[in-house]
Amino acid sequence: MEKLEKIDATEKGRNYRILLILSVFIFTVPFWAGLIPGSILHMDIVNLMVLAGTYACAVIGLNLLVGYAGQISLGHAAFFGIGAYTTAILCTRMAWFPTWLGVILGGLVAGIIGWLVGVPVLRLKGHYLAMATLGLGEIAFILFTQLKGLTGGTLGILNIPSLSIFGLEFDTEFKLYFLIWAVVMLMMLLSINIICSRVGRALRALHSSDDAAEAMGINTARYKTMIFVLSAVFAGIGGALFAHFLNYIDPASFTFFLSILFITMVVIGGMGNIWGGLVGVIFLIFLPEVIQGLPHWIPLVPESLTNFGNYELVVYGLLLILFMMYMPKGIAFGLSRGTSYAKTKFGHLRDRISARKYEGH
Amino acid sequence: MKADEKRNRVLWCSIAVVALVIALALSLKGSKGLQWVISGLTVGSIYALVAMGFSIIYASTRVINFAQGEFSMLGGMLMYTFSSQVGLPAWLSFILAVTVVTALGAGFERAVIHRMEGASVVALIIVTIGFSIFIRAVAKWIWGTDPVKIAAFLGEEPLRFLGASIVPQSFWVFGFTAVAVILVFLFFNRTLPGKGMRAAAGNPDAASLVGVSTSTSSLLAWTMAAALGAAAGIIIAPINFAAYSFGVMLGLKGFAAAILGGLGSAPGAVVGGLILGVLEIMTAGAFPSGYKDAVAFLIIILVLLVRPQGLLGKPEGEKV
Numbered sequence: 001m002e003k004l005e006k007i008d009a010t011e012k013g014r015n016y017r018i019l020l021i022l023s024v025f026i027f028t029v030p031f032w033a034g035l036i037p038g039s040i041l042h043m044d045i046v047n048l049m050v051l052a053g054t055y056a057c058a059v060i061g062l063n064l065l066v067g068y069a070g071q072i073s074l075g076h077a078a079f080f081g082i083g084a085y086t087t088a089i090l091c092t093r094m095a096w097f098p099t100w101l102g103v104i105l106g107g108l109v110a111g112i113i114g115w116l117v118g119v120p121v122l123r124l125k126g127h128y129l130a131m132a133t134l135g136l137g138e139i140a141f142i143l144f145t146q147l148k149g150l151t152g153g154t155l156g157i158l159n160i161p162s163l164s165i166f167g168l169e170f171d172t173e174f175k176l177y178f179l180i181w182a183v184v185m186l187m188m189l190l191s192i193n194i195i196c197s198r199v200g201r202a203l204r205a206l207h208s209s210d211d212a213a214e215a216m217g218i219n220t221a222r223y224k225t226m227i228f229v230l231s232a233v234f235a236g237i238g239g240a241l242f243a244h245f246l247n248y249i250d251p252a253s254f255t256f257f258l259s260i261l262f263i264t265m266v267v268i269g270g271m272g273n274i275w276g277g278l279v280g281v282i283f284l285i286f287l288p289e290v291i292q293g294l295p296h297w298i299p300l301v302p303e304s305l306t307n308f309g310n311y312e313l314v315v316y317g318l319l320l321i322l323f324m325m326y327m328p329k330g331i332a333f334g335l336s337r338g339t340s341y342a343k344t345k346f347g348h349l350r351d352r353i354s355a356r357k358y359e360g361h
Numbered sequence: 362m363k364a365d366e367k368r369n370r371v372l373w374c375s376i377a378v379v380a381l382v383i384a385l386a387l388s389l390k391g392s393k394g395l396q397w398v399i400s401g402l403t404v405g406s407i408y409a410l411v412a413m414g415f416s417i418i419y420a421s422t423r424v425i426n427f428a429q430g431e432f433s434m435l436g437g438m439l440m441y442t443f444s445s446q447v448g449l450p451a452w453l454s455f456i457l458a459v460t461v462v463t464a465l466g467a468g469f470e471r472a473v474i475h476r477m478e479g480a481s482v483v484a485l486i487i488v489t490i491g492f493s494i495f496i497r498a499v500a501k502w503i504w505g506t507d508p509v510k511i512a513a514f515l516g517e518e519p520l521r522f523l524g525a526s527i528v529p530q531s532f533w534v535f536g537f538t539a540v541a542v543i544l545v546f547l548f549f550n551r552t553l554p555g556k557g558m559r560a561a562a563g564n565p566d567a568a569s570l571v572g573v574s575t576s577t578s579s580l581l582a583w584t585m586a587a588a589l590g591a592a593a594g595i596i597i598a599p600i601n602f603a604a605y606s607f608g609v610m611l612g613l614k615g616f617a618a619a620i621l622g623g624l625g626s627a628p629g630a631v632v633g634g635l636i637l638g639v640l641e642i643m644t645a646g647a648f649p650s651g652y653k654d655a656v657a658f659l660i661i662i663l664v665l666l667v668r669p670q671g672l673l674g675k676p677e678g679e680k681v
């Protein structure tokens with residue numbers, strides 16, 4: 001037992017260091033991103049990163065659920081939407097309603113609904129769970145569209161106020177960037193603490209075999225529900241931030257496609273890798289922009305690539321298939337293998353240099 | 362034996378409930394109720410065909426093919442291209458459309474599923490979802506977003522029956538479904554390859570020991586499922602139109618029907634499909650039509666929670 005805790009502690013330390021370095025990088029992005037002239041870049045990095053941040057909230061939670069607890073959800077757009085609608089309805093109906101409280105309540109309401117749904121549904125396994133969560137996502141979408149008195153139907157909700165916390169207005173993308181990524185980093189911190197703990201070990205056990213975990217005295221139902229609710233809360237908060245970022249929501253933003261996009265992000269980033277979710281979100285948010293930018297950067301690349309929207313889904317579909325076939329552990333795993341490879345190479349080099357020094361003496 | 366008795370009881374109970382709902386609709390709404398029942402059975406037959414596609418693949422490989430609905434969509438769109446755009450006769454267009462989709466299904470099995478032996482359930486679900494997104498996107502590229510109309514096989518003049526009107530295409534739907542169900546049932550229960558496929562799903566190692574090729578049975582299952590799916594999409598197209606986006610809902614409903622009836626059981630797929638079709642039309646009549654799909658999913662989730670193996674499915678023995 002002590003040994004396990006020791007392994008977890010070193011793992012935790014390693015992830016804390018990565019988190020620190022990543023935070024420093026992420027929080028300096030808005031300062032240098034503006035310096036690159038738009039005629040070269042052809043994308044608005046800050047804007048894309050804010051959107052990526054809201055999605056990241058949902059994807060980090062979903063990665064805990066799919067990658068660690070081994071439970072699939074094809075309906076996480078529902079929780080994202082519930083968070084968005086909760087804060088949007090509260091803040092547009094009552095002008096005095098504090099927007100930060102709306103975001104918290106968005107997460108809370110998504111969590112409560114996640115719990116109500118999760119307790120019965122998580123008894124199902126594999127395909128049945130996939131079907132049930134998919135059905136829940138569809139029901140949520142239909143309710144967003146049909147409860148016109150509450151949600152505004154297909155027209156959605158307009159004029160959602162910008163976020164403000166105790167008089168501090170987050171009314172520009174530049175300001176919002178720091179708030180949203182601070183939230184994302186907090187979620188990462190929480191995830192690392194969960195994964196490198198007793199709970200994390202229990203999750204890994206039930207991922208490999210429900211029955212074996214049960215036999216070792218792990219209350220699998222409780223852990224599954226816990227992670228499901230946590231992922232719903234994360235997604236709800238992400239959705240609420242999304243609503244305050246766009247100032248406008250409609251049901252079309254929370255379709256089955258968004259649930260699939262979340263799953264795609266988890267898979268491409270790396271299922272069961274703490275950093276996988278983040279990598280997947282950033283990769284898929286920037287992929288369309290990079291492809292559309294190619295004709296500007298490289299001569300002879302056809303102009304038609306700029307209409308990425310036309311064949312975006314062809315690429316996503318192929319990516320899903322190819323990643324599952326050839327890189328089922330995702331980009332994050334590839335990156336970590338790459339760095340460890342670099343480290344050993346670098347280590348050899350260092351050894352050789354020190355050896356040479358020694359010979360020189 | 363006890364499980365079998367219980368299954369029979371469940372079967373009769375569900376048939377009784379549906380009969381009650383139908384009787385209620387007929388007595389309260391008269392000819393309008395009859396209209397609902399006929400529309401419900403027509404739609405339900407299509408769900409049954411799609412559900413059988415899911416069941417065939419599941420029964421022989423334990424894979425759920427989330428692209429099953431796209432096979433139907435593709436069938437309908439190709440039928441439109443061959444019959445309306447190229448101008449071939451209906452029977453030839455039908456054969457060509459089914460052949461193309463079948464080749465696609467078989468090709469996907471060889472190129473992807475075959476190479477992913479031993480992958481996790483989640484990985485296989487994701488791969489077939491990727492395939493469905495891919496097919497849909499390519500279809501949107503080729504045919505655009507507008508729904509297209511396909512001429513009915515035998516006239517458009519509706520028949521009058523006790524105050525309700527029936528489009529002749531409905532008979533094609535009923536007839537084709539009945540024939541397909543019987544053939545599939547006979548194939549799996551009376552022929553050697555069919556029995557082999559069931560064996561391959563039940564215990565792959567033992568099956569290969571007695572000479573059943575799991576690889577062949579997987580290919581065969583995908584081929585049959587693609588052909589059935591394409592045919593379902595083609596025969597419903599004259600009633601419901603066809604568009605690149607129709608595969609999603611059809612796939613979801615077909616999957617729902619398969620689970621409702623019990624995954625991997627051909628009679629279950631039919632029972633599930635018909636129940637779903639009738640209930641759906643009834644709820645569309647009773648509630649605002651926007652809630653139609655929500656009610657369908659709600660019913661399925663409730664059934665799953667009470668009877669996770671579906672109405673006619675056998676409870677699975679859990680392997681540790």
